[in-house]
Amino acid sequence: MAERTVFQSVPRMHVLSLGPHANVWEAACAMTRANCGSVLVMEPPDRLLGIVTERDLMTRVLAKALDPKQTSLVQIMTPHPQCVAPETKVSDAVLIMIERGFRHLPIVAADRKILGVFSIRDALPREIGTALSEAEFNEQVNDALG
Template sequence: MKTIAQILAEKTKPLTTVSPDDTVHYALVLMRERDIGAVMVVEQGKLIGVFTERDCLHKVSSLCLNPKEVLVREVMSTKVRYVTTAMGVSQCLALMTERFFRHLPVLDDQKNILGIVSIGDLVKARLSDQDFIIEQMERYITS
């Protein structure tokens, strides 16, 4: 079973953060350029929120707000759930399913940001684990 630490180590995209005082437009440009669905909002080195595609849809577009004028702090999700590297893939998937999240920040014990995992990262890890188990079972059966 892969750990959250291993999943983070395999990620090739750089960690993307924005300031709460950046515009939504700036955050969206970064997200488009890096082909990601969420950015962490950081102030003075600490995580204070997450801004996602869903935030843009529900809090900006549907209200006809101008992304070039609205600040990230006005529309970001502030009740941030996070995980640690000690948590398992199943725990993270359960949290995402229960709370309808697609992205979870990963923090250490001092609340320093280590990275972010997406539901895609976790599903990929789960499928990889299952493929390995199936392969081992097939070898056992045929030997």
């Protein structure tokens, strides 16, 4: 069976986005309504500035006791997030996530159009297993060469 691509694995292609001057409270409400774990920070018409995730809300807002209505997304977003092409294999995307320590990857077409956001939750156990095996192999190679 051929491995799925990130584009095939995302259950719905709705892209949740807000402008850079939206506040954290607006983002949290939008994410809750959409049952979504991230929001893209976009500058119209289609320029990706950053991403804000559930983890960002916890570590960069709640843990620092920031006022969500007074904190803009630009203040807490991860700027210029790593993106993947729609044809990227799920295990390759998961490997990127394992090695770089994040759980969401915007899916961007060759024409720079945002197609969706791949989440670690979209991966199947066998795809995660493939990525973990590759990450372990990469670590062993790096140790041998280091």
